[in-house]
Amino acid sequence: MTAYPELWPETIRALMVHSAQWTTTMRQMFLPTKGQSTKGNYVRLVRHCGFGVPNLDDALWSVANSLSMVIQESLHPFTREKGKDPTLRDMHLHRLPWPLAELEALGETPVEMRVTLSYFIEPNPSERGFRSRYRYESHGLRFDVKRPHESGDAFRARINAAARDEETGTQSSGDDPAWLIGTNNRHKGSLHSDIWMGSAADLASRGTLAVFPNIGWWKTRTRHERYNMAARYALIVSIRAPKTEVNLYNAVVTKIETPVTVVV
Secondary structure, eight states: OOSOTTSOHHHHHHHHHHTOBOOHHHHHHHSOSSSOOOHHHHHHHHHHHTTOBOOHHHHHOOBTTEEEEEEEEEEOOEEOOTTSOOEEOOOEEEEOOOOHHHHHHHTTOEEEEEEEEEOOOOOOTTOSSOOSTTSSOSOEEEEEEOOTTOOHHHHHHHHHHHHHHHHHTOOOSOOOTTBSSOTTTSOOTTEEEEEEEEEHHHHHTOOEEEEEEEOOHHHHOGGGOOTTOOEEEEEEEEEEOOSOSOOHHHHHHHHHHSOOOOOO
């Protein structure tokens, strides 16, 4: 907070989790020593140990082979037209300024992309028993990333379908196996973090990330008239590659600092 006083509490919270790593002891307790770990193994690891031990240097700085993008935004999860029930409203699409040429040059080199989404809910402690999973939290947010060979329109359609599934309580069957925890497991509470692992060339084609709302009591309890409230969120996306001669950090800095000429 001293280094970056302009950051929101949601963002500081996200940076702490995003920088965390599981210790060797944590991994030995919950991940099998032989064979490949399943999503279920990682779910149990997160349930008992969180996301591990935060690293201050990783939270503060990017380096040549590892860089992070921090976004602070707000959206309106719901809206209501006169005489109708509230409906889902905003979806944000974020273009990731990844260095495509550098990633494609790395080819099949294994890389990691980590995504952390942090927001605060408005609790509803007046409800007893919480017979519905939507009664306590005011709203929920979710994230997903465009897949290779998926067009922009197909990605939006998939996100809209995922939002409808969340609203009806249907669990999606289209989980991406490259995620460590997975879309069916990572969206617990109001802080979501997951790690995608694959080739650099594959990552180069995953340049769009969506943040979209999930149902909550702001939508279902209309008498409180909270359905037009805005919700803040912090989003952190980072990529990490092995030590190579390709400088990902400088490539991104050059890309985002290049001025754009607008012709009127």
